[in-house]
Amino acid sequence: METASLASPLCTSPAANYGNYHPLKSSMLKSPKRHKKLTSRCNIGSTFCIRNGFSRKTMAVSAAQSEKDFVITKKKETGERRIVVTGLGAVTPLGDDAHLFHTSLFEGVTRISDIQGFDCSEFPTRIAAEIKSLSTDGWISPKIAKKADKYLIYALVAGKKALVDAGITEQVSGELDKSRCGVIIGSAMGGLRVLNDGFEAIKVSYKKMSPFYIPYSLTNMASAVLAMDLGSTGPSYSISTACASSNYSILNVASHMIKGDTDIMLCGGSDGMIIPLGIAGLIACNALSQRNSDPTKAARPWDADRDGFVMGEGAGVLLLEDWNMLRGTNIYAEILGGSLTCDAYHITAPHPEVVGMVSCMKKALAQAGVAREDVNYINAHAPSTRLGDLREYQAVIRCFGKNPALRMNSIKSLIGHLTWSFRCSGSCCHNQGFSSFLQAIQTGWIHPNLNLENPDKHVDAKVLVGPKKERLDIQVAMSSSFGFGGHNSSILFTPFKGN
Numbered sequence: 001m002e003t004a005s006l007a008s009p010l011c012t013s014p015a016a017n018y019g020n021y022h023p024l025k026s027s028m029l030k031s032p033k034r035h036k037k038l039t040s041r042c043n044i045g046s047t048f049c050i051r052n053g054f055s056r057k058t059m060a061v062s063a064a065q066s067e068k069d070f071v072i073t074k075k076k077e078t079g080e081r082r083i084v085v086t087g088l089g090a091v092t093p094l095g096d097d098a099h100l101f102h103t104s105l106f107e108g109v110t111r112i113s114d115i116q117g118f119d120c121s122e123f124p125t126r127i128a129a130e131i132k133s134l135s136t137d138g139w140i141s142p143k144i145a146k147k148a149d150k151y152l153i154y155a156l157v158a159g160k161k162a163l164v165d166a167g168i169t170e171q172v173s174g175e176l177d178k179s180r181c182g183v184i185i186g187s188a189m190g191g192l193r194v195l196n197d198g199f200e201a202i203k204v205s206y207k208k209m210s211p212f213y214i215p216y217s218l219t220n221m222a223s224a225v226l227a228m229d230l231g232s233t234g235p236s237y238s239i240s241t242a243c244a245s246s247n248y249s250i251l252n253v254a255s256h257m258i259k260g261d262t263d264i265m266l267c268g269g270s271d272g273m274i275i276p277l278g279i280a281g282l283i284a285c286n287a288l289s290q291r292n293s294d295p296t297k298a299a300r301p302w303d304a305d306r307d308g309f310v311m312g313e314g315a316g317v318l319l320l321e322d323w324n325m326l327r328g329t330n331i332y333a334e335i336l337g338g339s340l341t342c343d344a345y346h347i348t349a350p351h352p353e354v355v356g357m358v359s360c361m362k363k364a365l366a367q368a369g370v371a372r373e374d375v376n377y378i379n380a381h382a383p384s385t386r387l388g389d390l391r392e393y394q395a396v397i398r399c400f401g402k403n404p405a406l407r408m409n410s411i412k413s414l415i416g417h418l419t420w421s422f423r424c425s426g427s428c429c430h431n432q433g434f435s436s437f438l439q440a441i442q443t444g445w446i447h448p449n450l451n452l453e454n455p456d457k458h459v460d461a462k463v464l465v466g467p468k469k470e471r472l473d474i475q476v477a478m479s480s481s482f483g484f485g486g487h488n489s490s491i492l493f494t495p496f497k498g499n
Contacts, residue, residue, distance in 0.1 A: 083254050084496055085332040085438055087166025087319030089158035089268075093129040093312060093415050096157060098165065102439040105447040106469045110414045112295045112310050118276050125288040127295040128274045129312035129416030144225070147212050149191035150272030154315035155222035156229070159185070159266050162317040163230075167329045173230065182234035182262045183223045184253050185317065186245030186269040188418075188483070189278065190219035190238075196277045222270055234262045242483030243381065243417070244340075245269045246316065247491055251338045253320055263322045270315035271418050279311060285348065289384065299417070300451035301382035301410040302389050302459050309383040312416025318438075323496075332438040336476065336492040337368030343486025350391040350482060357395035360488040361480065365399075368492045370476050372400045375492070377446060377477040379437045382410035383417045392482065393459050402460070407472055409465040411436060413450035441474050441495050 088098040093111035095101055112129045120126045131154075136145045139157045148156075163173075194210075194217040201208040215221060220238040227236040235256050239248045246269035253267040273279075282288050289308040291298035299310040320335070341363065343356035350357065365372055378396060382389045400406060440446045448467050455461040480490040 081258050081260070082323040083257050083320055083335045084323045084326070085318050085335070085493075086321050086326070086329050087162040087164075087168070088332065088438060089160065089162030089165060089317040089319075090315070091131065091134060091154040091158045091161075091270075092314045092316075093131055096134060096161070098161065099439070102436050105411065105414055105436050106445060108414070108448050108450055108467065108469075110296050110299075110450060112298060112414075112416055114292075114295060115274065115279070117274060120276070120279065123279060123283060124290050125279060125283055125308075126292045127289070127298055127310060128279070129310060130274050131313055147210070147216065149194040149216050150313065151187055151189070151191060151270045151315070152216060152222050152225065154272060154313070155185050155187075155268070155270035155317065156225060158268065158270065158315035158317040159183070159222075159226045160229075162266060162268075162319045166319045166321075167327065168319070172327065176264065178231045179233050180261075180263045181230065181232035182253070182256060182265040183226045183230070183232055183236045184239060184249045184265065184267045185222040185226065185315075186239040186241070186249040187219045187222060188240060188242050188245055188269075188271050189273055190240070191217035191221070192271075192273055192278055193275050196275060226266060230266075232266075234265070241487040241489075242485055243383070244481040244483035244487040244489045247338070247479065247481040247489035248340060248487070250318065250320075250335075250491060251340060251489065254335050254338070257320060257322055263325050265320050266317055267320060268315065268317035269418075270317075272313045273418075274311055274313050282311060287348075287385065297451050299384045299413045300453070301380070301384045301412055301449060302393065302456050302461075302464060303384075303452050304454045304456045306384045306386065306389065309385055309412060310416040312412075312418045314415075314418060331496040333441045333477075333493040334496045336370060336494055337364060338489065338491035339363035339367055341488045343488065345486050347486075348484050349387060351486065352391075354391050354395040354398065356486060356488045357392060357480075357482060358398045360490045361395060361399040361478070364478065364490040364492055370492055373403060373405075375400060375476045375478050376403070376405045376407065377440070377472055377474045378406065378408040379440075379477065379479045380408050380410045381480055381482050382412060384410075384412050388482070390456060390458055392480070396463075397460075404462075406463055407446060407465055407470065408463050409446055409449050411447065413452075414447065437477065437479055438493065440472075441477050441493055444471055444473055446470050446472050446474075 090098040090101050092101050094104045094109060112127060115126055115128050117130055136153060136157060139160050145153060194213060198209060198213040219240050223236045223238050239245055241248045249267045249269060253265045256262045287308055289298040289310050300306045339360045341356045341360040343351040345351045381392055436447055446465055448469055449465050452464060474495060476492055476494050478490055478492050482488050
């Protein structure tokens with residue numbers, strides 16, 4: 001996401017230290033007792049070699065971001081921990097069933113409409129992708145449903161639905177070693193509504209403050225409460241990297257599992273920013289579309305007439321498991337690897353030379369051992385902003401070249417943009433989108449790009465999915481998210497092929 005009115009060049013987030021870090025880094029692909037060393041590094045100038053991975057083709061990454069390839073010399077070893085996705089849970093503007101959500105996306109259904117949750121008649125932006133209704137019966141206690149922030153409610157429901165989808169019954173849960181189970185749920189803003197209620201209460205008196213004000217406003221509370229409900233005593237924390245929060249969460253979970261810390265973990269993102277404070281703040285940033293007269297046409301990634309993104313809300317949660325310890329359950333996809341970098345350039349705008357984005361994509365390819373021509377599907381961040389869409393497209397072309405087999409889409413035209421981005425997965429929009437993204441990998445159907453009526457002149461429309469769903473035999477798929485602060489993330493998935 002980017003805005004025109006914030007001019008500070010500062011990027012002080014700790015994520016600036018992620019420049020040379022990716023959770024599935026070769027030096028971490030081993031367990032002290034149970035797993036062999038899986039990769040070896042060889043210094044060839046400023047490049048490094050990964051000696052086992054998806055393809056036998058050549059790969060390379062250098063400090064100068066060289067586009068040369070180097071050879072993958074052998075396949076993955078039998079003893080390697082392989083991380084697979086076995087459960088999906090989603091709470092979205094299109095409903096709270098991950099599979100029906102996916103079907104709605106195929107049909108090009110959008111839920112962007114006039115805001116109904118509060119009076120915004122004086123606002124220049126009066127549209128969003130709201131969750132109009134959500135039944136929490138049987139999922140969370142009435143007490144939490146009454147007092148908790150929307151982001152926490154969304155995360156709890158999505159997290160438990162992911163467990164059900166994976167077949168984690170009460171009996172199966174009871175047989176798990178809870179010390180090897182964990183939860184990482186990202187959130188950009190956490191309990192924004194609870195914070196706002198506290199601001200109003202303190203104007204009256206400190207005695208009006210709720211004892212839940214601090215706990216329910218914290219971004220870590222979704223992970224904490226899910227862990228309490230499930231009895232998970234392994235790693236449990238939150239990550240907040242704006243629109244990239246979900247991707248960061250997924251890669252950190254994969255890192256824990258590959259190191260041998262855990263065997264099964266929930267990960268994803270959640271946010272609920274469609275309140276006056278959230279919408280007004282983004283209006284002040286000059287980030288939102290003002291196409292109020294035609295809400296369903298407002299979000300239009302890569303279209304020349306785009307004027308900002310549309311705010312969405314909800315949660316998306318994945319259940320990741322070690323394939324070697326599976327229970328015979330359904331597998332949506334396998335994680336091959338990923339990367340995290342930081343632009344260290346601007347608090348809202350992407351780097352004009354897209355060096356951080358390109359570096360992130362290339363490192364993800366190298367870490368996963370995948371040749372760039374193997375990637376034929378990209379579920380893009382593409383928030384429908386002037387700079388964001390174009391910069392990401394430029395990064396994709398620099399990284400992947402003009403591959404005629406490559407297809408790219410964005411879920412933002414259907415359900416808006418969530419600040420934790422879960423591909424509507426990945427940060428929530430992103431994690432909700434991850435639900436669709438992973439089912440696309442499994443089914444071979446990818447959702448349309450709505451409102452791409454007048455493609456930006458700097459974009460080759462042949463790369464972009466059209467207004468109808470498309471059939472695609474996905475070989476390797478990439479999901480990328482880019483957040484305020486210059487946080488870049490890319491994850492590579494592939495259809496699970498067993499041995």
